[in-house]
Amino acid sequence: MMIKKLIAVLSAVTIMGTGAAYSGSLEGFKNSFAAETSAEQNETCKVMISVKAVNEKLPGELKAKLIAVKGEEKTELAEWSPADTDVKEIGDLEYSDDVSYRIVFEGAPEGFRLPDETNVKLAKKGSVDKIVIIGFSNTRFPGFTFPITNGDELHFNRRYLYSTETSKAIYNATLGKEIDEAYITDDNGFRYVNDRSDTNSAFVVPDGHYKAYVKPAEGYRFVKKYSGSALVFNDMENIPIAHFEKDLSEGIEFNVKYGKADQALDFCIEKIPSDEKSCSANVSVVDADTGELLKGCIVELDENFTKSNGHLRWSTSDQNPVKVDALYEIDRDYCFKVKNTPLCYEPCVENEFRFEKQGEQKEIVLKVKRTMTDKEAAALKTVELPKEDPVPVDSEHCAVTVGYYDMKTRTAVKNQKVSIVEYVGGKKADSKELISWKSDEEPVKTVTDIEFHEDSEYYITFNDDNIFKSQYNNSGRIKLYFSKGGDTEKIAVPGYVSGVAYVNAECYQCTYTSSMKEIRNINPFNSNDDILKSAGVYDDNGYRYSFSSALSPYALGGGALPDGDYTLKCVPGDDYRFISTGSQTAVMDMLMKRTTEDNIIRNEENGKNGMRFTVKDGIAEQDITLFLESVPTAETSxxxxxxxxxxxxxxxxxxxxxxxxxxxxxxxxxxxxxxxxxxxxxxxxxxxxxxxxxxxxxxxxxxxxxxxxxxxxxxxxxxxxxxxxxxxxxEKAYSLGDVDNDGQVNSVDASSVLSYYSKVSTKQDGGYTDSQKLAADVDKDGSINSVDASKILSYYAYVSTAKEDVKTPEEYINTL
Structure with missing residues (x-):
């Protein structure tokens, strides 16, 4: 009888209109902080406070209080339940040097982290402070000895460099000492506070878009690019020199996804260098004959840094002169070098100097000499590399095209012997010259009849393999990667002299076990033949470039390349592979300090597809590094x-x-x-x-x-x-049809759905939780209406008569 009555009610309700739509979202962080701020008042201030939890509900028993503090006297101004209040607005606050305001909490359950107290910041009469206080749980999970934070931690780093003539040290910057302010705001102007706000590192915020601000105290500044301090942070903290080009006075905008920021939030602070306790150099590059400032040069402070992100350098096309300050060491050699110059000038110049005492300021003028006129430069006969691949005479032979030219002028190299040599049986002692030619007569040479022998190795050599007969750094022995008859190679040898700007394109072998961590560069001096089958830097026409030193020009490492687009390609040996995100080696601390997280994540893709990079003005700003590891075995992992x-x-x-x-x-x-x-x-x-x-x-x-x-x-x-x-x-947070979550789907649930539908159809709150909404929407069409109630009732009738093999609500409703 009850079922019949409900069906009649359903029929009547259906006439009322279409179903009420609902939002299917459940509990989560809601960015609902855009409450309208009332007009600032002349004499009093206001605070807007939102308390939120990351990835969980706020505890219902939590209470927040606003306290006014005047000397030893504390007065409670307001108390509220954050779980029931999205944004608490409290106005008519007195502005006075004698009164401060603090937010405190009571009733937080064990493990739920909130700041002990949060200061309200009122700068003047009429101020409005907007605050979001983030709570989060530390949960002890079975099997873990340390608590796990519900929200992941981004790193809001405020670091202070203390420098003297004899020592350097980096500390956390302290509020009220090295910095006046440090905070994070959202797009609505709310600043964020949590239990770790003042730790100088970990900070928990929900996903979203933010800006981080730091204000140095008087007498302090952000570290700038052209300073000795930038080199210290790069060396000690692995912060790229390019980071210090940013104008941090405007803050750093960033996005947070899954608790992680999409860029580094590094604010590096130092005392403003004084004229008495630090030195500086004003560096300019000029034409040696005219004294005019010269564009198109790359200048670098030679610090012998091996990090690809650690070069303090600039282009004179952008800045000339450049002042480099915060140089604290005396009685040591500083050296500014001109690494690249325009075509008509000598390739490189350097100026080495010392400071004799603190407070010195030196004018460093790098004079670059002209070597030819513009007319002479226009008349140069340049070497062009053919785009087509060489073609072997038959499938038993291999072929190679070799281009050897001066990198600066792109003209033929004079009086150099170039040879193709076979190491019979792979032994240098049993080598034989297959062919040779003069570089000035044939700057580009194609050889198509190199007879292939499986046990032999093939090399290009210069001047009978005597590296001391060439003026160029990279005219050494070059291995040809022939693995069978019919293989081809194209080799470019752009000869360059010492002192020009280098590109670092490298491959590292990483070893990580429970008892050992090691990372090393792969080159011929550590027996790399079994680690890499082949490796090289290639241009878009397929030429492999000999670019590192003459001792190992076919190896990876540091060397010069002409401007252009390139791909680093490596083929691991059979027992090695590119490190991927499926290997714990990817988070080895030594590896993470050497490169960026993004580079590690893309390492396997870059390795398999080749790592693209661009050289401009002789410099590649990208981190061009690949990482290998041994293929894991049952004995090691x-x-x-x-x-x-x-x-x-x-x-x-x-x-x-x-x-x-x-x-x-x-x-x-x-x-x-x-x-x-x-x-x-x-x-x-x-x-x-x-x-x-x-x-x-x-x-x-x-x-x-x-x-x-x-x-x-x-x-x-x-x-x-x-x-x-x-x-x-x-496990599902609800059972379909079981709206009251009593373990049964029956007429009570159907009646509840009708009541909800009736309320929302007249613009009232239906009173359902998000889980109840999902349980009530049995046909999963995004609306809760009489159709859902009818189907719940139909299922109730079915289970009331079914004897065996009773279908679940999902199974039954899918048949309707």
Whole structure:
């Protein structure tokens, strides 16, 4: 009888109109801070306070209070429940040097982190301070000895460099000492505060767009590019020199996704260098004959830095002269070098000097001599490399095209002997010259009849393999990568002299075990033949460039290249591979300090497809580095396949961002994956036994209990060679049709849906939680209406009479 009555009601309600739409989003951080700010008042101030939790609900028992402090006297001005209040506005605040205002909390559960107190900042009468205070939980997860933060931590770094003539040290910059202010704001002008705001590093904010601000105290400044301090930060903290070109006075804009910032938030502070305690150099480049400032040169402070991001250099086309300050060391050699010059000038010039005492300011004038007139330069006969590939005479022979020219003038090199040599049986002692020619007679030579022998190696040599007979740095022995008859090569040898700007294109072998960490450059002096089958820098016409030193010109490393677009290509040996995000080696600290996270993430792709880069004015600003590791074995590593599925359907759950943690892994953006692209993530090189690994999930769909962030799995290995299939099953946060969550789908649920529909149809609050909305929308069309109630009632009638093999609500409703 009840069923019949409900059906009649359903029919009547259906006439009322279309279904009420609802938002399917569940609990999560809501950026609802754009509350309108009332007009500033002349005499009093106001504060707008929003308290939010990252990836979880605010505790209902939490209470917030605004306290006025005047001397020893404290007065409570307001108390509210942050869980029930999106933005708390409190006005009519007295502005006075004698009164300050603080926000404090009571009732926070254990493990929920909030600042002990937050100061309201009022600069003048009529000020409005807008504050978002972020709370987050530290949860102890089974198997982990340390608490896991619900929200990931971005790093808001404020670092202070203390420099003297004899020492340098970097510390955290202190509010009220080296810096006056440090804060993060969102697009609505709210500044963000949390329990770690003053730690100078970790900071928890929800995903979104922000700007970070730091204001140096009086007498302090941001470190600038053209200073000795920039080199110190690069050397000690691996901050690229290019970072110091930014105008940090306007702050750094950044985006946060899954708790991570999309760029470094590094604010480097130092005392403004004084005339008495530091030195400086005003560096200019001029024409030696006319004294006029010369454009088109690259100037560099020679510090013998090996880091590709550590060169203090500039183009005189952009700035000339340049003042370099914060040079504190005396009785040491400084050397400014002109690395690249225009065509008509000598290739490089340098000026070495010392400061004798603190406070010296030197005028360094680098005079570059002309070597030819513009008319003479226009008449030069340049060498052109043919685009077509060489063609062997038959399948038993190999072919090569060799172009040898002066890199600066692109003219033929004079009086140099070039040879192709075969090392019979791979032995230099049994070498024989196959062909030779003079470089000025044939700057470009194509040889098509090199007979291939499988056990031989083939090389291009210069001046009978005597590197001391050439004025050029890179005219040494070049290996030809012939593996079978019919193979071809194209080799470019742009000869350059010492002192020109270098490009670093390198490949490193990384070794990471539970007991050892090592990273080393791959070159002929550490037996690289088994590590790399081939390696080289290629232009878009397929020429491989001999560009590093004459001792190992076919190896990777530092050397000069003509301006243009290139690709670094490496082929690992059989027992080696490019490091990928499926290997724990990717987060080895030595590796992460040598390059960027983005470069590590793209390392496998760059290795397989080739790493593109551009040389301009002799310089490549990119980090051109590839990383290899040994192929993991059962004796050296463990492995795991990780998938995330719906507990009921066992289907992969899309839209989740996952991160491997634990296992001595530092916080990182590298061992991550998205289930849209990777339903099963394979880690084939996990290095620790007897230590717990975990999987942290972000952006879990709101229909699951774990939403939106959780630690979803913990596992460990007993011994090397173990493999684990980790299947993370996510339970739904609701049962379809069971609106009141009592474990049954019945007439009470149908009646509840009708009541909700009736309320929202008349613009009232339906009173459902997000989970109840999902449970009520049984046909999953985004609306909750009489149709859903009818289907719930129909299922109730079905289960009331079914005896066996009872269908689930999903199965039954799909048949309607």
């Amino acid at each position: 463990c492995s795991a396949d990780i998938s995330i599925v719906d507990a009921q359907t066992n289907e992969p759950v899309k839209g989740i961002h996952a991160q491997l943690i634990g296992g001595s892994i530092n916080t990182n953006n590298i061992l991550n994956w998205d289930t849209d692209d990777t339903p099963v993530k394979t880690f084939d090189n996990l290095l620790y036994t007897k230590k717990n690994y975990g999987v942290k999930l972000f952006n879990v769909p709101e229909c699951y209990k774990n939403a939106p962030t959780c630690i979803a799995a913990s596992f460990s290995f007993d011994e090397y060679g173990e493999h684990k299939d980790i299947v993370i099953k996510l």
